[in-house]
Amino acid sequence: MENLFDLFIRNVFVENMIFAYFLGMCSYLAVSKTVKTAVGLGTAVIFVIIVTVPVNWLMENYLLRAGALKWLGSSFADVDLSFLSFLLFIAVIAAMVQLIEMVIEKFAPALYNALGIFLPLIAVNCSILGASLFMQEREYGTIAEATVFAAGAGVGWALAIIVLAAIREKLKYSNVPEPLRGLGLAFILTGLLAIAFMGFGGIEI
Amino acid sequence: MKHWKLLTNPLNDENPITVQVLGICSVLAVTVQMKPAIVMAASVIVVTACANLIVSLLRTTIPPRIRIIIQLVVIAFLVILVDQVLKAYLYDVSKKLSVFVGLIITNCILMGRLEAFAMNNRPWESFLDGIGNGAGYGMILIVLSTIRELFGSGSLLGYQVIPEGFYKLGYVDNGMMILPPMALITVGIIIWVQRGYNRKLIEK
Numbered sequence: 003m004e005n006l007f008d009l010f011i012r013n014v015f016v017e018n019m020i021f022a023y024f025l026g027m028c029s030y031l032a033v034s035k036t037v038k039t040a041v042g043l044g045t046a047v048i049f050v051i052i053v054t055v056p057v058n059w060l061m062e063n064y065l066l067r068a069g070a071l072k073w074l075g076s077s078f079a080d081v082d083l084s085f086l087s088f089l090l091f092i093a094v095i096a097a098m099v100q101l102i103e104m105v106i107e108k109f110a111p112a113l114y115n116a117l118g119i120f121l122p123l124i125a126v127n128c129s130i131l132g133a134s135l136f137m138q139e140r141e142y143g144t145i146a147e148a149t150v151f152a153a154g155a156g157v158g159w160a161l162a163i164i165v166l167a168a169i170r171e172k173l174k175y176s177n178v179p180e181p182l183r184g185l186g187l188a189f190i191l192t193g194l195l196a197i198a199f200m201g202f203g204g205i206e207i
Numbered sequence: 208m209k210h211w212k213l214l215t216n217p218l219n220d221e222n223p224i225t226v227q228v229l230g231i232c233s234v235l236a237v238t239v240q241m242k243p244a245i246v247m248a249a250s251v252i253v254v255t256a257c258a259n260l261i262v263s264l265l266r267t268t269i270p271p272r273i274r275i276i277i278q279l280v281v282i283a284f285l286v287i288l289v290d291q292v293l294k295a296y297l298y299d300v301s302k303k304l305s306v307f308v309g310l311i312i313t314n315c316i317l318m319g320r321l322e323a324f325a326m327n328n329r330p331w332e333s334f335l336d337g338i339g340n341g342a343g344y345g346m347i348l349i350v351l352s353t354i355r356e357l358f359g360s361g362s363l364l365g366y367q368v369i370p371e372g373f374y375k376l377g378y379v380d381n382g383m384m385i386l387p388p389m390a391l392i393t394v395g396i397i398i399w400v401q402r403g404y405n406r407k408l409i410e411k
Contacts, residue, residue, distance in 0.1 A: 024387055027231035028315040085291070088309050089283045096276045125275055128232045128313040135309055181402030182395075184410030185228060189395030196388035 006150045013154025019129045020162035020192070021199035023136075026129030030163050031188050040167035042116050043124075044160025048153070050124050051133050054098050055152035056145055058091050058134040066090065091134045099125040129159050166192060213335040217343035219405060223316045224347045225398045226408060230316040233307050234348060235390040241364045243303045244352035246293070248345030251311060252338060254285045258317055259337030261285075263325040278321050279312065286311045316344055347397065354393055359384030 019025050026047070033043050064070055066087050071078035103121050106114045114121075124130060133155045142148045169191055178187055223229045230251075237247045261281050262269075269277050290308045293301040301308065311317070320340050325333040356362060358381045361369035369378065383389045402408045 024235040024391075025232050027235070028229055031231060032228045085287065088287055088290075088312055089280070092279050092283050092312055093276065096279050100273075100275070125279070126313050126315055126318045128315075131309070131313045132232075179399070180409050181406070182399045185225070186395045186398035186402065189391050189398060193388040193391035193395065196391060197386075200386070200388070 006146065009147060009150050010154040010157075013151055014158040014161065015199070016202045016205055017155075018158040018162060018199055018202075019132065019155050020159060021196040022203075023132065024196075025132040026127045026159055027192075029123060029127050030159075030166070031185065031192070034163050034167040034170055034188065037164060037167045037171060040163045041160075044163050045116075046121050046124055047127060047129065047159050048156035050095075050099060050102060050121075051130055051152045051156035051159075052149065053102060054095050054130060055133050055137050055155075056149045057094055057098065059137055059142065059145055059148040061090055061094060062087070062138050087135075087138060091131060095130055095134070096125050129155065162195070165195065210332070210335055213332060214339040214342070217336075217339040218346060219343075219401070220408070222343045222347065222401075223319075223340050224344060224394070225401055227319065229319045230314045230344055231394075233311070233314060234344075234351065234394065235387050236307050237304060238348055238352040238355055238390055239359065239385055240303075240356050241349070241352045243300055244348045245345075246297060246300045247304060247307065248341070248348045250289045250293070250308065251314065251316065251344055252341030254282065254289060254311055255317055255320060255341040255344075256334055256337035257285050258282050259320060259325040259333040260330055262321050263328060263330040263333035266326050269326075274326070275318075278318060282317050282321075283312050316340055347394070350397065351390065351393055355384050355390065359389075 016022070020027070020030055029043060034040050062070070064073065066083045068082035068084065069079055071081045071083075099121065103114075106121070133152055136155075137148050137151060140151075142151060166188065170188060173187065173191075182190075217223060221227060224231065224234060233247060233251075237243045258278075258281055262278055265277070265281075286309065289311070290301070293304070293308060320336060324336045328336070353363065356364075357368065361367060361374075361380050369380075384393075
Protein backbone atom coordinates (compact mmCIF):
# COMPACT_ATOMS: atom_id res chain seq x y z
CA MET A 3 0.00 0.00 0.00
CA GLU A 4 2.81 2.35 0.93
CA ASN A 5 4.16 1.85 -2.53
CA LEU A 6 0.99 3.17 -4.17
CA PHE A 7 0.98 6.22 -1.91
CA ASP A 8 4.57 6.97 -2.92
CA LEU A 9 3.62 6.63 -6.54
CA PHE A 10 0.81 9.15 -6.06
CA ILE A 11 2.97 11.73 -4.30
CA ARG A 12 5.75 11.32 -6.84
CA ASN A 13 3.38 11.96 -9.72
CA VAL A 14 1.81 15.02 -8.10
CA PHE A 15 5.03 16.81 -7.20
CA VAL A 16 8.22 15.31 -8.59
CA GLU A 17 6.94 14.21 -11.99
CA ASN A 18 4.31 16.90 -12.34
CA MET A 19 2.70 16.83 -15.79
CA ILE A 20 3.05 20.58 -16.28
CA PHE A 21 6.27 21.47 -14.52
CA ALA A 22 8.32 18.38 -15.29
CA TYR A 23 6.95 17.15 -18.62
CA PHE A 24 5.21 20.27 -19.96
CA LEU A 25 2.16 18.41 -21.20
CA GLY A 26 -1.27 19.96 -21.52
CA MET A 27 0.27 23.40 -21.85
CA CYS A 28 -2.19 24.90 -24.33
CA SER A 29 -5.30 24.73 -22.22
CA TYR A 30 -3.13 25.39 -19.16
CA LEU A 31 -2.09 28.78 -20.52
CA ALA A 32 -5.34 29.62 -22.27
CA VAL A 33 -7.81 28.78 -19.47
CA SER A 34 -5.89 30.02 -16.43
CA LYS A 35 -7.24 33.58 -16.38
CA THR A 36 -9.51 33.06 -13.35
CA VAL A 37 -9.41 30.59 -10.47
CA LYS A 38 -13.02 29.53 -10.99
CA THR A 39 -12.56 28.23 -14.53
CA ALA A 40 -9.21 26.74 -13.56
CA VAL A 41 -10.89 24.66 -10.84
CA GLY A 42 -13.51 23.50 -13.36
CA LEU A 43 -10.97 22.41 -15.95
CA GLY A 44 -8.74 20.85 -13.30
CA THR A 45 -11.61 18.70 -12.01
CA ALA A 46 -12.54 17.61 -15.52
CA VAL A 47 -8.95 16.60 -16.29
CA ILE A 48 -8.64 14.56 -13.08
CA PHE A 49 -11.89 12.82 -13.94
CA VAL A 50 -11.03 11.97 -17.54
CA ILE A 51 -7.47 10.90 -16.80
CA ILE A 52 -8.59 8.52 -14.02
CA VAL A 53 -11.03 6.85 -16.41
CA THR A 54 -8.91 6.69 -19.57
CA VAL A 55 -5.56 5.47 -18.22
CA PRO A 56 -6.93 2.21 -16.69
CA VAL A 57 -8.96 1.53 -19.84
CA ASN A 58 -5.87 2.06 -21.97
CA TRP A 59 -3.93 -0.16 -19.55
CA LEU A 60 -6.39 -2.96 -20.32
CA MET A 61 -6.03 -2.25 -24.06
CA GLU A 62 -2.26 -2.33 -23.78
CA ASN A 63 -2.09 -5.56 -21.80
CA TYR A 64 -4.83 -7.59 -23.47
CA LEU A 65 -4.69 -6.29 -27.05
CA LEU A 66 -1.63 -4.36 -28.13
CA ARG A 67 1.57 -5.61 -26.51
CA ALA A 68 3.67 -8.34 -28.08
CA GLY A 69 2.08 -11.57 -26.86
CA ALA A 70 -0.89 -9.76 -25.33
CA LEU A 71 -3.37 -11.69 -27.45
CA LYS A 72 -2.38 -15.01 -25.85
CA TRP A 73 -5.82 -15.30 -24.25
CA LEU A 74 -7.30 -15.84 -27.72
CA GLY A 75 -5.28 -19.02 -28.23
CA SER A 76 -1.68 -20.00 -28.83
CA SER A 77 -1.76 -19.05 -32.53
CA PHE A 78 -2.10 -15.38 -31.52
CA ALA A 79 0.78 -15.53 -29.02
CA ASP A 80 3.33 -13.76 -31.24
CA VAL A 81 1.06 -11.03 -32.61
CA ASP A 82 2.41 -7.54 -31.87
CA LEU A 83 -0.06 -4.72 -32.47
CA SER A 84 1.86 -2.03 -30.60
CA PHE A 85 2.20 0.13 -33.74
CA LEU A 86 -1.54 0.75 -33.40
CA SER A 87 -1.27 2.16 -29.89
CA PHE A 88 -1.59 5.86 -30.85
CA LEU A 89 -4.70 5.19 -32.85
CA LEU A 90 -6.36 3.02 -30.24
CA PHE A 91 -5.42 5.23 -27.27
CA ILE A 92 -6.76 8.36 -28.91
CA ALA A 93 -9.92 6.58 -29.99
CA VAL A 94 -10.46 5.37 -26.41
CA ILE A 95 -9.90 8.89 -25.10
CA ALA A 96 -12.26 10.51 -27.61
CA ALA A 97 -14.92 7.87 -26.96
CA MET A 98 -14.50 8.13 -23.17
CA VAL A 99 -14.77 11.92 -23.24
CA GLN A 100 -17.94 11.67 -25.28
CA LEU A 101 -19.34 8.99 -22.95
CA ILE A 102 -18.42 10.83 -19.76
CA GLU A 103 -20.02 13.96 -21.18
CA MET A 104 -23.30 12.13 -21.76
CA VAL A 105 -23.26 10.42 -18.35
CA ILE A 106 -22.55 13.65 -16.47
CA GLU A 107 -25.21 15.48 -18.44
CA LYS A 108 -27.76 12.84 -17.45
CA PHE A 109 -26.91 12.26 -13.80
CA ALA A 110 -25.16 15.42 -12.58
CA PRO A 111 -26.49 18.42 -14.51
CA ALA A 112 -24.95 20.86 -12.01
CA LEU A 113 -21.47 19.48 -12.55
CA TYR A 114 -22.13 19.42 -16.29
CA ASN A 115 -22.95 23.10 -16.33
CA ALA A 116 -19.91 23.90 -14.21
CA LEU A 117 -17.55 22.07 -16.58
CA GLY A 118 -19.26 23.38 -19.71
CA ILE A 119 -17.07 23.61 -22.79
CA PHE A 120 -14.01 22.19 -21.03
CA LEU A 121 -15.18 18.62 -21.12
CA PRO A 122 -15.05 18.12 -24.92
CA LEU A 123 -11.83 20.15 -25.11
CA ILE A 124 -10.10 17.62 -22.92
CA ALA A 125 -9.99 15.10 -25.77
CA VAL A 126 -7.11 17.08 -27.20
CA ASN A 127 -5.37 17.90 -23.94
CA CYS A 128 -1.95 16.33 -24.43
CA SER A 129 -1.58 15.45 -20.75
CA ILE A 130 -4.33 12.83 -21.18
CA LEU A 131 -2.71 11.05 -24.14
CA GLY A 132 0.67 11.73 -22.54
CA ALA A 133 -0.41 9.90 -19.39
CA SER A 134 -1.48 6.87 -21.44
CA LEU A 135 1.81 6.87 -23.34
CA PHE A 136 3.81 7.15 -20.11
CA MET A 137 1.76 4.29 -18.70
CA GLN A 138 2.80 2.24 -21.73
CA GLU A 139 6.43 3.29 -21.53
CA ARG A 140 6.81 2.62 -17.79
CA GLU A 141 5.04 -0.74 -18.00
CA TYR A 142 3.00 -0.56 -14.80
CA GLY A 143 2.43 -4.09 -13.58
CA THR A 144 -1.11 -3.89 -12.18
CA ILE A 145 -4.19 -1.90 -12.97
CA ALA A 146 -4.08 -0.42 -9.44
CA GLU A 147 -0.67 1.09 -10.12
CA ALA A 148 -1.89 2.51 -13.41
CA THR A 149 -4.93 4.07 -11.73
CA VAL A 150 -2.89 5.62 -8.92
CA PHE A 151 -0.43 6.97 -11.44
CA ALA A 152 -3.34 8.50 -13.36
CA ALA A 153 -4.79 10.06 -10.21
CA GLY A 154 -1.41 11.56 -9.33
CA ALA A 155 -0.91 12.95 -12.81
CA GLY A 156 -4.40 14.47 -12.86
CA VAL A 157 -4.15 16.02 -9.40
CA GLY A 158 -0.72 17.42 -10.27
CA TRP A 159 -2.11 19.03 -13.40
CA ALA A 160 -5.07 20.54 -11.54
CA LEU A 161 -2.78 21.85 -8.81
CA ALA A 162 -0.57 23.53 -11.40
CA ILE A 163 -3.39 25.28 -13.24
CA ILE A 164 -4.99 26.54 -10.02
CA VAL A 165 -1.66 27.93 -8.80
CA LEU A 166 -1.09 29.80 -12.08
CA ALA A 167 -4.66 31.14 -12.16
CA ALA A 168 -4.34 32.47 -8.61
CA ILE A 169 -1.11 34.27 -9.47
CA ARG A 170 -2.57 35.71 -12.69
CA GLU A 171 -5.60 37.05 -10.81
CA LYS A 172 -3.30 38.94 -8.46
CA LEU A 173 -1.17 40.22 -11.33
CA LYS A 174 -4.13 41.98 -12.94
CA TYR A 175 -3.51 44.84 -10.55
CA SER A 176 0.21 45.19 -11.32
CA ASN A 177 1.80 47.60 -13.74
CA VAL A 178 3.34 45.31 -16.34
CA PRO A 179 5.00 46.51 -19.60
CA GLU A 180 2.24 46.53 -22.22
CA PRO A 181 3.58 43.95 -24.73
CA LEU A 182 4.24 41.52 -21.89
CA ARG A 183 0.67 41.60 -20.54
CA GLY A 184 -1.34 38.41 -20.56
CA LEU A 185 0.26 35.59 -22.49
CA GLY A 186 3.90 36.68 -22.34
CA LEU A 187 3.79 37.04 -18.60
CA ALA A 188 1.99 33.71 -18.20
CA PHE A 189 4.85 31.99 -20.02
CA ILE A 190 7.49 33.60 -17.85
CA LEU A 191 5.53 32.80 -14.68
CA THR A 192 5.20 29.17 -15.70
CA GLY A 193 8.94 29.08 -16.31
CA LEU A 194 9.63 30.41 -12.81
CA LEU A 195 7.14 28.00 -11.24
CA ALA A 196 8.79 25.14 -13.12
CA ILE A 197 12.18 26.16 -11.76
CA ALA A 198 10.66 26.13 -8.27
CA PHE A 199 9.22 22.67 -8.86
CA MET A 200 12.64 21.44 -9.99
CA GLY A 201 13.46 21.64 -6.30
CA PHE A 202 11.46 18.43 -5.90
CA GLY A 203 13.66 16.83 -8.54
CA GLY A 204 16.27 15.29 -6.30
CA ILE A 205 13.79 13.75 -3.89
CA GLU A 206 13.79 9.97 -3.89
CA ILE A 207 10.44 8.57 -2.82
CA MET B 208 -3.65 37.32 -53.95
CA LYS B 209 -5.97 36.41 -51.06
CA HIS B 210 -4.39 32.96 -50.94
CA TRP B 211 -1.07 34.56 -50.12
CA LYS B 212 -2.58 35.85 -46.86
CA LEU B 213 -3.44 32.29 -45.82
CA LEU B 214 0.26 31.50 -45.92
CA THR B 215 1.66 34.65 -44.36
CA ASN B 216 -0.90 35.47 -41.68
CA PRO B 217 0.06 32.54 -39.42
CA LEU B 218 3.69 33.66 -39.50
CA ASN B 219 3.02 36.86 -37.58
CA ASP B 220 -0.48 38.22 -36.88
CA GLU B 221 -2.00 34.81 -36.17
CA ASN B 222 1.02 32.81 -35.17
CA PRO B 223 -0.19 29.50 -33.72
CA ILE B 224 2.19 29.67 -30.77
CA THR B 225 2.53 33.30 -29.77
CA VAL B 226 -1.01 34.44 -30.59
CA GLN B 227 -3.39 31.46 -30.79
CA VAL B 228 -1.60 29.54 -27.95
CA LEU B 229 -1.75 26.22 -29.79
CA GLY B 230 0.78 23.43 -29.63
CA ILE B 231 2.96 24.63 -26.77
CA CYS B 232 3.98 21.28 -25.25
CA SER B 233 6.14 20.07 -28.10
CA VAL B 234 7.75 23.49 -28.48
CA LEU B 235 9.27 23.19 -25.05
CA ALA B 236 10.41 19.62 -25.36
CA VAL B 237 12.05 19.42 -28.76
CA THR B 238 13.94 22.71 -28.93
CA VAL B 239 17.07 21.86 -26.94
CA GLN B 240 18.92 21.26 -30.21
CA MET B 241 18.25 22.43 -33.74
CA LYS B 242 18.18 19.10 -35.52
CA PRO B 243 15.18 17.53 -33.74
CA ALA B 244 13.44 20.92 -33.93
CA ILE B 245 13.79 21.05 -37.72
CA VAL B 246 12.58 17.46 -38.10
CA MET B 247 9.64 18.17 -35.81
CA ALA B 248 8.77 21.36 -37.74
CA ALA B 249 8.81 19.45 -41.04
CA SER B 250 6.64 16.64 -39.60
CA VAL B 251 4.09 19.10 -38.27
CA ILE B 252 3.89 20.98 -41.60
CA VAL B 253 3.25 17.70 -43.42
CA VAL B 254 0.61 16.55 -40.93
CA THR B 255 -1.25 19.88 -40.70
CA ALA B 256 -1.35 20.32 -44.47
CA CYS B 257 -2.53 16.75 -45.18
CA ALA B 258 -5.01 16.62 -42.29
CA ASN B 259 -6.54 19.93 -43.34
CA LEU B 260 -6.81 18.70 -46.93
CA ILE B 261 -8.40 15.35 -46.02
CA VAL B 262 -10.87 16.75 -43.49
CA SER B 263 -11.81 19.54 -45.89
CA LEU B 264 -12.56 16.95 -48.59
CA LEU B 265 -14.69 14.99 -46.12
CA ARG B 266 -16.31 18.00 -44.48
CA THR B 267 -19.73 17.60 -46.08
CA THR B 268 -19.99 13.90 -45.21
CA ILE B 269 -18.85 14.00 -41.55
CA PRO B 270 -21.79 13.92 -39.13
CA PRO B 271 -21.24 16.77 -36.64
CA ARG B 272 -21.87 14.63 -33.54
CA ILE B 273 -18.92 12.31 -34.10
CA ARG B 274 -16.62 14.74 -35.87
CA ILE B 275 -14.03 14.77 -33.05
CA ILE B 276 -13.43 11.04 -33.37
CA ILE B 277 -13.19 11.22 -37.17
CA GLN B 278 -10.79 14.16 -37.07
CA LEU B 279 -8.62 12.38 -34.53
CA VAL B 280 -8.56 9.20 -36.61
CA VAL B 281 -7.41 11.14 -39.69
CA ILE B 282 -4.71 12.85 -37.65
CA ALA B 283 -3.62 9.65 -35.92
CA PHE B 284 -3.35 7.88 -39.28
CA LEU B 285 -1.07 10.62 -40.66
CA VAL B 286 1.01 10.72 -37.50
CA ILE B 287 1.58 6.96 -37.57
CA LEU B 288 2.81 7.32 -41.17
CA VAL B 289 5.23 10.11 -40.19
CA ASP B 290 6.40 8.16 -37.15
CA GLN B 291 7.15 5.03 -39.20
CA VAL B 292 8.99 7.08 -41.87
CA LEU B 293 11.12 8.78 -39.21
CA LYS B 294 11.92 5.43 -37.59
CA ALA B 295 13.01 4.06 -40.95
CA TYR B 296 15.15 6.97 -42.19
CA LEU B 297 16.11 9.12 -39.18
CA TYR B 298 16.23 6.63 -36.33
CA ASP B 299 18.44 8.62 -33.93
CA VAL B 300 16.32 11.78 -34.27
CA SER B 301 13.15 9.76 -33.87
CA LYS B 302 14.57 8.33 -30.61
CA LYS B 303 15.21 11.87 -29.35
CA LEU B 304 11.70 13.02 -30.21
CA SER B 305 10.26 9.92 -28.44
CA VAL B 306 6.65 10.44 -27.37
CA PHE B 307 6.45 13.86 -28.94
CA VAL B 308 5.88 12.54 -32.45
CA GLY B 309 2.93 10.62 -31.02
CA LEU B 310 1.81 13.75 -29.28
CA ILE B 311 1.49 15.56 -32.63
CA ILE B 312 -1.91 13.84 -32.56
CA THR B 313 -2.98 15.99 -29.65
CA ASN B 314 -1.01 18.99 -30.82
CA CYS B 315 -3.81 21.49 -30.59
CA ILE B 316 -2.68 23.22 -33.79
CA LEU B 317 -4.19 20.32 -35.69
CA MET B 318 -7.56 20.12 -33.96
CA GLY B 319 -7.70 23.89 -33.73
CA ARG B 320 -7.19 24.44 -37.44
CA LEU B 321 -9.45 21.56 -38.44
CA GLU B 322 -12.28 22.94 -36.31
CA ALA B 323 -11.71 26.59 -37.14
CA PHE B 324 -10.80 26.34 -40.81
CA ALA B 325 -10.92 23.01 -42.63
CA MET B 326 -14.49 22.21 -41.55
CA ASN B 327 -15.87 25.23 -43.45
CA ASN B 328 -13.45 25.91 -46.27
CA ARG B 329 -12.56 24.38 -49.62
CA PRO B 330 -9.67 21.86 -49.90
CA TRP B 331 -7.10 24.10 -51.61
CA GLU B 332 -7.54 26.95 -49.10
CA SER B 333 -7.42 24.47 -46.22
CA PHE B 334 -4.23 22.94 -47.57
CA LEU B 335 -2.58 26.38 -47.71
CA ASP B 336 -3.84 27.21 -44.23
CA GLY B 337 -2.29 23.97 -42.98
CA ILE B 338 1.06 24.79 -44.54
CA GLY B 339 0.94 28.36 -43.19
CA ASN B 340 0.16 27.29 -39.65
CA GLY B 341 2.72 24.51 -39.74
CA ALA B 342 5.29 27.03 -40.95
CA GLY B 343 4.36 29.57 -38.27
CA TYR B 344 4.84 26.84 -35.68
CA GLY B 345 8.09 25.71 -37.29
CA MET B 346 9.43 29.25 -37.37
CA ILE B 347 9.10 29.67 -33.61
CA LEU B 348 10.56 26.18 -33.11
CA ILE B 349 13.65 27.05 -35.15
CA VAL B 350 14.18 30.49 -33.56
CA LEU B 351 13.86 29.00 -30.11
CA SER B 352 16.13 26.03 -30.78
CA THR B 353 18.78 28.34 -32.28
CA ILE B 354 18.82 30.46 -29.13
CA ARG B 355 18.80 27.44 -26.83
CA GLU B 356 21.49 25.47 -28.64
CA LEU B 357 23.76 28.50 -29.13
CA PHE B 358 23.70 29.60 -25.50
CA GLY B 359 23.11 26.20 -23.94
CA SER B 360 25.75 24.12 -25.70
CA GLY B 361 27.68 26.68 -27.78
CA SER B 362 26.91 24.89 -31.01
CA LEU B 363 24.50 25.10 -33.96
CA LEU B 364 23.18 21.92 -35.62
CA GLY B 365 25.80 20.02 -33.63
CA TYR B 366 28.81 22.06 -34.89
CA GLN B 367 30.79 24.00 -32.30
CA VAL B 368 30.25 27.72 -33.01
CA ILE B 369 31.67 29.45 -29.98
CA PRO B 370 35.49 29.26 -30.36
CA GLU B 371 37.74 27.40 -27.89
CA GLY B 372 39.43 30.68 -26.96
CA PHE B 373 36.26 32.00 -25.34
CA TYR B 374 36.13 29.04 -22.97
CA LYS B 375 39.79 29.59 -22.07
CA LEU B 376 38.93 33.20 -21.15
CA GLY B 377 36.33 31.92 -18.74
CA TYR B 378 33.17 31.73 -20.88
CA VAL B 379 30.79 29.02 -19.65
CA ASP B 380 27.79 27.54 -21.47
CA ASN B 381 24.54 28.50 -19.80
CA GLY B 382 23.26 25.19 -18.42
CA MET B 383 19.87 26.75 -17.64
CA MET B 384 19.17 27.08 -21.36
CA ILE B 385 19.03 23.31 -21.77
CA LEU B 386 16.34 22.96 -19.09
CA PRO B 387 12.68 23.26 -20.14
CA PRO B 388 11.78 26.19 -17.80
CA MET B 389 14.16 28.42 -19.76
CA ALA B 390 12.28 27.50 -22.94
CA LEU B 391 9.11 28.90 -21.39
CA ILE B 392 10.85 32.08 -20.34
CA THR B 393 12.45 32.44 -23.80
CA VAL B 394 9.04 32.02 -25.48
CA GLY B 395 7.73 34.69 -23.09
CA ILE B 396 10.49 37.02 -24.25
CA ILE B 397 9.84 36.21 -27.93
CA ILE B 398 6.19 37.16 -27.35
CA TRP B 399 7.30 40.35 -25.64
CA VAL B 400 9.54 41.31 -28.60
CA GLN B 401 6.88 40.40 -31.17
CA ARG B 402 4.21 42.44 -29.42
CA GLY B 403 6.63 45.29 -29.00
CA TYR B 404 6.79 45.56 -32.80
CA ASN B 405 3.26 44.44 -33.58
CA ARG B 406 1.32 46.55 -31.12
CA LYS B 407 -2.18 45.50 -32.24
CA LEU B 408 -1.57 42.12 -30.58
CA ILE B 409 -1.28 43.64 -27.09
CA GLU B 410 -3.89 42.28 -24.67
CA LYS B 411 -6.08 44.81 -22.93
